[in-house]
Amino acid sequence: MAQQHRPAIPSLGGRKPNFREKVVDVLRAALISGELRPGQVYSAPALAPRLGVSATPVREAMLELVKEGMVEIVPNKGFRVTEVSEKQLDEYTHIRSLIEIPTTVGLATTADLDDLKALRPLAMEIVTSATRGDLTDYVEADLHFHLGLLALAGNDHLVEVVRDLRQRSRLYGLTALSESKRLQASAEEHLELLDALLARDEEGVREVITRHLGHVRGLWAAH
The missing domain is CATH 1.10.10.10 (Winged helix-like DNA-binding domain superfamily/Winged helix DNA-binding domain)
Known part of the structure; x- marks a missing residue:
């Protein structure tokens, strides 16, 4: 074997x-x-x-x-x-961007502030996992954070579509990022995103979530 x-x-x-x-x-x-x-x-x-x-x-x-x-x-x-081709990963990321960016930006004006604050422990868990180099916990916490955030839009089908796309994706570059101590900076974007949402800063949210998703086929994707 x-x-x-x-x-x-x-x-x-x-x-x-x-x-x-x-x-x-x-x-x-x-x-x-x-x-x-x-x-x-x-x-x-x-x-x-x-x-x-x-x-x-x-x-x-x-x-x-x-x-x-x-x-x-x-x-x-x-x-x-199973293997996932680069073309498939690009397609998954493109679809995610079409869904997640406008939905997350919309939450800047519609999400309840207490619901957003409740996501901070998950965001902190992502940072903690990155700091100690625990990639499995990092990915698991990241998945729960983003799905929990999207759930605030009130569309269960949208959440399931994104869950499926995220589960099909691969982030092979996380190991290299962790070893070079750069993963923590990426992890802290979750806190940055929450701060922008709590400030009702739509343009700030758009900038952070666009940059964050860009890592999926950039920083986090390299073999």
Whole structure:
């Protein structure tokens, strides 16, 4: 089994609430961040010790990720991480920009201030994850922050579309950014975005979210 790269997946020991969903979330984040590499084959028994759980929930989580197209079954070996082309990543990012930029800008005038303030702990978690170099937690917190922000627009279908696009994306450049200590600066854009939203600064929001999404195929994308 081709498995030279050992992903820095955080242990799940002691995390009881929504346990099955948590295993899926952590593995999905590891796939998006590139901790689990495209083309590599991983088995549930080999991954389980790294998460601090048994092989069964890992296998169940991988089967869920098969449905999402993130991995595919390799009989008698495990699961192969599917490859995503540069063209596909560009298309996902383009669609996200068409949706997320105007929706986020609109929140500058429509979102309840208390709802926006409630997102600050998630924004801080993104910064903390970046500081300690935990890419899996970074991606997971980033996903929850942006989906939580978009949910304030009141359109559940829009949130699901963006969730699907984000889960299909890959951010292989995060490792290099983390190693060069530049990831924290990108992480702090989440706080900058919240500050602009709380100030009802539409142009400021537009500038930050446009710059932030630009990293998806710029800073965060490089192999």
